[in-house]
Amino acid sequence: MQRRNEEVKIHEVIVVEGKDDTTAVQRAVDADTIETGGSAIGEEVLRRIELAQTRRGVIVFTDPDAPGERIRKIVTERVPDCKHAFLTKNEARGRRGIGVEHATNEAIRRALESVRAPDGGEGAGEPAEIEWSDLLDAGLIVHASSASRRERMGELLGIGYANGKQFYKRCLVFRITRVEFLAALEQLEQEGR
Structure with a gap:
């Protein structure tokens, strides 16, 4: 088993789907996670995500599949200012399916280094560039x-x-x-x- 990488520290709390995702993320970077427990996200988990957002910021890092997108949508509707990290399906492909838990440490680090923040900062209110x-x-x-x-x-x-x-x-x-x-x-x- 590979050791956790203490050199790459993520300040924000990372929202993942389950325990295996937490293990994979913590193998790649030094970070704290909140597990949603799948797509049936409870009120308590959503409140913890809201608190994490106000205290440290949140990065939503779900599987690149339909249930992962559903979780991303639920969290974003409740906590709209979260940042987002994405894996490609190929990066997340494993023998038993698609998920963050199957990604390499390098793919996880790349996704977390390429985090996207929603609009709302400088430039808000300007017309969209893409039609x-x-x-x-x-x-x-x-x-x-x-x-x-x-x-x-x-x-x-x-x-x-x-x-x-x-x-x-x-x-x-x-x-x-x-x-x-x-x-x-x-x-x-x-x-x-």
């Missing part, structure tokens, strides 16, 4: 390969996979700039996707 039509023009919606294109764009932008509506919302929430969007789109096109 719905940009997603349409980029083949991220209403396109034969839109799901796979969104998955790769989510990886490149560091905002994870989402359906078209949620992907657009994430572009707005995380203030994806036109420059970031176009650079990721160029990479996607170079990969032939």
Whole structure:
């Protein structure tokens, strides 16, 4: 078993789904976690997340699958200023499924170093740089390969996979700039996707 990495200290409390996720995170970095116990998040857990946000800040770090996205949505609705860390499905793939617990220490560290904060700081109130039509023009919606294109764009932008509506919302929430969007789109096109 690998030792916990004491060199990388995360100040914020990391919200994960379960014990195996806590073990994986603490193997990769020095951090405290709150476990949701799956997608049936109780009121007590949500209150602990609210308290952690006011005291230290929170990073939501759930599995890149439907239950993980459901948890992310529940936490974000209750505690909207949380930061978010994302793994790609490939980084989280294990023999028994997809989850944070299957990710390598390096993938976990990369995800936590690439944390995204929601809008609300400087620049709040400015018009969005990405429009719905940009997603349409980029083949991220209403396109034969839109799901796979969104998955790769989510990886490149560091905002994870989402359906078209949620992907657009994430572009707005995380203030994806036109420059970031176009650079990721160029990479996607170079990969032939």
